[in-house]
Amino acid sequence: MTRKVRWGRRNAIKYLAGLSAYAGAALALPGLAAVAAGPTGEAVPYKDASLPLHLRVQDLLSRMTLEEKIAQLIALWATKAEIMADATSEFSDSKTSQAYPAGIGQITRPSDRRGAPVIAEKRWRTSQETIRFINDIQRWAATRTRLGIPVLFHEEALHGYMAPDATMFPAAIAMSGSFDLDLVREVNSVIGREMRAHGSHLALSPVVDIARDPRWGRIEETFGEDPYLCSEMGVAAVTGLQGNGRTLGPGKVFATLKHMTGHGQPQSGQNVGPAPIGVRELRENFFPPFREVVARTGISSVMPSYNEIDGVASHANKWLLGGVLRGEWKFDGVVVSDYNAVEQLHTLHHVVADFPAAAIKAIESGVDGELPDGTAFRNLADLVRGGRISAGLIDTACARMLSLKFRAGLFENPYADIDAARALTGNAEARALALRAAQRSICLLKNDGTLPLAAGKHRRVAVIGPNAAVARLGGYSSEPKHAVSLLEGVQARLAGKAEVVHVQGEVITRSEDRSADEVLLADPAKNRQLILEAVALAKTADVILLAIGDTEQTSREGYAANHLGDRTSLDLLGEQNALLDALHALAKPLVVLAINGRPPSYPNAVAKANALLECWYAGQEGGTAMAGVLFGDVNPGAKLPVSVARDAGQIPLYYNAKAAPGIGPRAPASRNPSPLFPFGFGLSYTRFEISAPRLSAHTIRTTGSVVVEVDVRNTGPRTGDEVVQLYVHDPVASVARPLKQLKGFARVTLAPGEQRKVSLTLDARALALWNAEMKEVVEPGLFHIMVGPNSRDLKQATLEVI
């Protein structure tokens, strides 16, 4: 082979030197030394960390059998059963060697016990069990497989590493509302290090879907409705998880961009529903977050969406994955399937006759790895041998998967250390960050002056509501070391200062088991009884804190027809409005805390509350953060990352719509097209004045940029945060343009009386559109540059582009 000839003496020396560098690790982990050399004892290039990536990949690939290559393209989830000792959840060398002689590419969610015997109340492995499981597998891969290719473990990590003891941060939609990119980066950095400490290297996060339907139960997983905000949040999250560059540093994990695309506007609000979205709409709204992240980070992995776009399922979409993602954007990482989505080409979309055909379709369209079990891809060896798919396609996909493993440093050290993981996971620093994240994500939507409360002023504080005494973490969460409910947060805050009393007043669902398929609302008669109790208690109180909203059951990922999560009505479920009405009738100060993952389309609550806080699922420290906001220790400064509809009849409702007779300035008053709360909206305990925007130049070229300056002044009595938002509008263009588009923002903290100049740079690129020939161009002409505290209350300047 020519490669052997090229493998010169210099490289061999380098290789040996590199080997001795981790001799310590090898000693600690018996078995490694045995595979430091190739099967026949000679040094092998692919194990040489000093060689360029592509050479290592090339070398390794050239040594692999077809079966070994295909092993890299699949994962094990339910099939973890095949690698565990009978009747235990422990890894078994012998069973594994029997079942997977060609090695294992990827393991799905090592922290869950899927595949192991079911034990009630035990869904997860402990930290220690997970690490042992992973290290056992890696050791097996290193010592018991022919080429010693390490295994890639992936985990969910949407707002926390989804495994026991890990820190649970606020839901993505909440984090987005912070409008704080550094915070999102830091949070993801902690998520990444907790996950990495447990031996996993690939996070299935973040979600950068544009969310345009609040009926859709996955809206909580998104950064909201705006392409620019989702782009920036996506870049921050990926940078936090992966770090900069293409290889993983210590404590870093690879990120996966989900779900490309159209997932966030499913037909009729039902999960995985079709997205018959036009090409320009895709390019202008749904693509940007993916494109920006690919352009600005070393993103390793992209996951196509379950849905079809215009008749073509994303896992079978050559144009999307090949033409756009890899072609136009030059993405060179891996495309991993969403769970069971390759199978669904057959079972749901009916575009292929069986699983083998699904595998062909997916791989030909650009899917490299099949999650969670590789059910369809397991047929690939037969398909290659049968001539139904070219071996070249397998090589390409395998090379990408291998490349990821090299970039992850897995060949150098695939192991995790329990002591390090223990020290890191859910530590004080992580808790403090979770608290700060919650504080900065809570959004004040209404306040007649009732908030902030002075601790001790109200002698008896009633904390009521179905979400008062439970720390709701939202979907994709596990069991953190601890979690603080609103009640606990208020009790701690008021200890010694006031009496805190509590009744629930309402039960939303009969069960709190979020994995349960069936969701049953609580018995209305019982709830009416609870409401009476709540009223009786509230009568004795001086102020009422009412925690309402959703549960992890009532809005969630509807991942199957028997596990639904989407809704037709956006308002409060069950008897929550009745509870609210009954408490409102007492004419006591009523503060409503919305705890949910779905935008608060609660017109009745908005009308009746003296103050309304949108807390979202605020993470494990949520209760403390809420108490801090209620009592003025924290001045809320978050904004809404979505438009809030009044009811389902307004859907789709998003601020960056194009002009339509119904929503333009000439719309008839009888048809209320305005949202309950506009995108970008959020109040503070202080007041701000924002000047009109000043432009550094009134005229720029199509390749130029302009600095937009605005003065923000805190005219109120408290230190607080304002998010200055920059929108643009192209008043005349060759194709119809949105009424406004977010193109910049900055969250600033100002002391009372303080004024600060905020400068936002606007590239002409931000003014680009996709013209009639579907070319991205900046068209000369006038542009409106608008600045303000939300998407509605804006001041304007005019920029000319020549």
Place this chain on the structure above:
Amino acid sequence: MPQMNDAALSREFLLLRRLAGVAALWLAIGTHVPLAWAQALESPVSQAAAPVYRRPAALLEERVTDLLARMTMAEKLAQLHSGLLTTHRTASRIEALQRGAVNQTRLGIPILFFDAVDNGFRGHADRRVTAFPQAIALASSWDPGLVQEVYGIHARDLRARGGGLLLGPALDVSRDPRHGRVELSFGEDPYFVAEMGVAAVTGLQGPGVAGSLPPGKVLAAVQHLAGPGPSDEGAGPVPVSERELREVYLPPFEAVVKRTGIQAIAASRNEIDGVPSHASKWLLRDILRQEWQFGGAVLADQGGVNELQSLHHVATSVADASRLALEAGIDVDMSDGHAHRKLTNAVREGRVSSARIDEAVSRILRLKFRAGLFEQPFAEHLAAGTLHRRSSSRTALIAAQRSVILLKNDGALPLALAATGERQPKIAVFSKMAVMEGIRSRVRGRAEVAFMKDLRVARTADHIVVVIGEHGQTGRDQEQRLLDSLRTLGKPIVIVLVSGRPHAGVKIAEQANALVAAWGLGEQGGRAIADVLFGDINPGGKLPVTLPRSVGQSPLFYNVKPSAQRGYLFDTTEALYPFGWGLSYSAFELSPPRLSAASIGLDGSVEVSVDVRNSSQRAGDETIQLYIRDKLSSVTRPVKELKGFQRVSLAPGEQRSVTFLLNSHSLAMWDDSMRRVVEPGEFDIMTGPNSIQLQSAKLTVLGEVQK
């Protein structure tokens, strides 16, 4: 000339002057106006030296070429902005204008007057014309023959008023009841809308695909290419993708272009994926003219050109909008030419090619020649005033009767009347308008009919009939309160929905013992409903749209892709009443479908037969519906698609075999390379009385997948 006041006279004068191209001429080349005007008016065409364009025997294209060659640019532009005028004028003024155009302009080019079909012209109308059921109601008849007949009367009525072109029917596929005016559409299914559209156009223009209009016929201008539904205010943006457009929104237009002699199509006011239809070369040229080979004229919708500037902001001025629209393929501006009048400068500055002007003008002239206006520019039968009232009203009654849909019936309907000597049943009716009248005139002493002003009337009644929707959305709360209290009486309640939109609610459906959907049935609606309530007519209408249970299900339509409708928490994806639904006082038994061949080739066709038997004691109508599903395809296909329907009347005990033909057109789809193909494989062939109660057979299409 008929008498006119001064203001009207000067308006008409201006219009005529515009039409003569004089004002435009003045602007364009600065000719001395009085002289030109005088010349134009004083040179009536000499019949003796009849030029080619005046010879009826000459070929159409020869006449167009000849006339075009004689026209000045100003006269050409005049055709673009004022060549078509609405009939929203008195008959005498229409006649005066036409007389002016014919006799007092240089070339004597007649005006083509048009009107819109809107609820049987009721909006602006002349009382002498007949008010027919609205489009959605006519569609509910599932009877293309009836639709053709009704539109035939529309044609005759319009022709009698001096009109030569009817704006309509709307071929929009309406999938969302929130959108615009669903009542002006034929519903949610592309195939169904296409069939109704072809029938309506044939009714308006007469059969055949070319040549001139027969007497009593008018040209049709189908609308609105392409959008999600008719609307007063114009539609919102439609960010739909190409295949969706081709599979759902375009088929009715394509069918009408290919199967009728349609000569005019109006563009829609909405944008599609950022491009307003009035500025869409892709839609108006690539698809309409190149793919479909449409040779007629493309009309602007009212305001559609202006809105390129005022709504979509893709033009800097009205003049710019006009130029854009013209370039994209809009031939005539219908808003009395507000926008296209601004073309003069663009022409002078060379921003619009004269070839494009000639092309547009030729198309308008062709319309006028085809309409026979050069031979007969004036209203037919106007003097005689014979609008065949009696026969029209009879058709309107039949149309209304055939459009009524019985959505629910637990036996409460039909209502029994007393035989001679029996006690008269008491019927409490909540209705202010036509339905009350219809019931009163129907019972004639065989029942006591009382207007239900309060619950007391209902307490003593044997039957309760509540009409919902007469007052639009505003009256709904009151109506619901009434129903709630009536329900406590425990008496059978018959609810008649007369709203123009599919607005039945879950609660109403639950409260009704019998539920009748009657839409806007036109002038004979009250009588038709009474006929149904008392069983003189056995209802046979079917829903041309899905009735959702709540707005939160929107959009809800039956022909979804397989990945739609995973389901909702605490709610259902089921419709309140599905597409194609409608009951009868009879009962029918339908056999499973029988195929003439179990397998066919890619170009083959198959006959599908169903036996239908009236197993009841009453004569009645059933509409047998044929749906298909392509079980495996290169791109996703709907879980069912309507591909045939037949409404049949059966005597008690009668059985008949109904046969459908499915051909390659029925089985075609737009594949992953956006080619229209039939893909080999299995198809489910499903038949039944609605879109959910279906029996199935398997058809195999044999052949090679096209590469």
